[in-house]
Each structure stands twice: as structure tokens, then as C-alpha cells.
Amino acid sequence: MATIHSTAIIEAGAQLGESVSVDAYTIIRANVRIDEGTSIGAHCVIEGHTTIGRDNRIFQFCSLGAMPQDKKYAGEPTRLEIGERNTIREFCTFNLGTAQDVGVTRVGDDNWIMAYVHIAHDCQVANRTILANNATLGGHVHLGDWVILGGLTGVHQFVKVGAHAMAGFASHVSQDVPPFMTVAGNPLAVHGCNVEGLRRRGFTPERIAAVKQMHRLLYRQGHTLAAAREAIAALTDATPEAAADVAMMSTFLAESTRGIVR
Secondary structure, eight states: OOEEOTTOEEOTTOEEOTTOEEOTTOEEOTTOEEOTTOEEOTTOEEOSEEEEOTTOEEOTTOEEEEOOSOTTOOOOOOEEEEOSSOEEOTTOEEEOOOTTTTSEEEEOSSOEEOTTOEEOTTOEEOSSOEEOTTOEEOTTOEEOTTOEEOTTOEEOTTOEEOTTOEEOTTOEEOSBBOTTEEEETTTTEEEEEOHHHHHHTTOOHHHHHHHHHHHHHHHTSOOOHHHHHHHHHTHHHHOGGGHHHHHHHHHHHHHOSSOBOO
């Protein structure tokens, strides 16, 4: 049975799985579903059409599933979906999606989300990311797997940050960040690739060498973007082990709509 503090308010219609715990003064509205093993701290408000998966730990004073901060929002039944095993620290705010996009804000699995993080409407956060204190995602932002955002970093609306990329403290991210890159500053600049992170995730020396070569082609050899993309695509033959990494980079560059940071 769920463990619910006597001062918590759980509206009729809310669905709480076995072993869910809800601490003091938290409010859970009617259209919320929370799966087994998730704990909700004190003074949280969880509302809207919100689904929270298994084994999340949500700390006190979070606001999840509130209406989007978008003047076009007209009460459509949009959603917030949170996956499994996420840590969501104090004072985080995650909003519902909007009808102008896919209608859902998504947070995947195994993310480490620190205090005061804001995830705006229609953001798509993948898996195993780290968002440090006060990181802010504008609407429609996409973060790939293993992305790390430093504290006080702001990501502009519609920006995409590729898998394994890292943004340093207080960065202003207003253009797309290709996979594997390390960026920082305002104005934003690329400072290399996330080699240490890749080593920790089990990348072989050959794969890391291919990532370094993609960095050189994009940022160190004076190529146009079109020429760099062509040269990157050719790396598949030279390093078959890194074919999936090259394909991910090629797809990201082809689909970028805001232009990449250069």
C-alpha cells in the first residue's frame, strides 16, 4: 500500500502504485499517475495529465505538471511524462506540453536533476543526463543521452544538445550543440570534446579517436559546414567501430534547425 502523510491531499482519480510514499502537505491532483517505488517529498504540487514512473525520488517543494508558461496555451489536455529512477531535487519546475508541439514534455530515465531546474513545455530530456542547480531549459529543447549542463546554464527555446555533450557553468546555449562536444561561456564557444566522459562510459580508444577527428573537422581545419559533414561521413570506412557515433553526428548535423555553435 502507498504510504501517504495525513496532511497530504490526494484527489479522487489520482493513481498511486504500491510502495509510493507521499510526504507532508503535498498535493496530487486527479489526473496524475505515480508508479511503484517513487517517493514524493513534502510541499510538492503534482498536477495536470502527469505520469511518473517507478523508483523516482522527488524532493520537497517541486512543481510538476503545471500549465505551460506559454500565452497560447488554452487548457488543452497536454501531458508531462517522467520515466524511472530519476532524482529530482528541491524547487524543480516541469511544465506540461503544448498543442503547438507534440503535446508532451518528457523526462527519460536515470537523470540527476538538481535544485531549481526548470524544464519548460515540450522539452524532451533523454536518459542519464545531469542538470546542475538552476539550469533552465526554454520551451521545445531537446537533450540527448548523457548530456551535462553546468549550474546556471540557460538553453534557448528549440535548441538541441546532442548526446554526451557538456556545457560548463553559466553558459548561454542559443545554438545547437553537436554530440560529444564541450562548450562554455557567453558567447558560447566549443572547447573540445568530452573525452573523459566518454572514457567513463566505456568508449574504446578507437571510438574516442573518431570523436576527436569529428571535432577537428568541425572546428579546427577551416572547413565549411558542408565540407565538414562530408568528411565526417567518410569516417565510417576508416573507423568501422565508430560507425554508430559517426552516424549520430551526421544525423544531428543534418537535422539542426538553429545552426550549430561554431
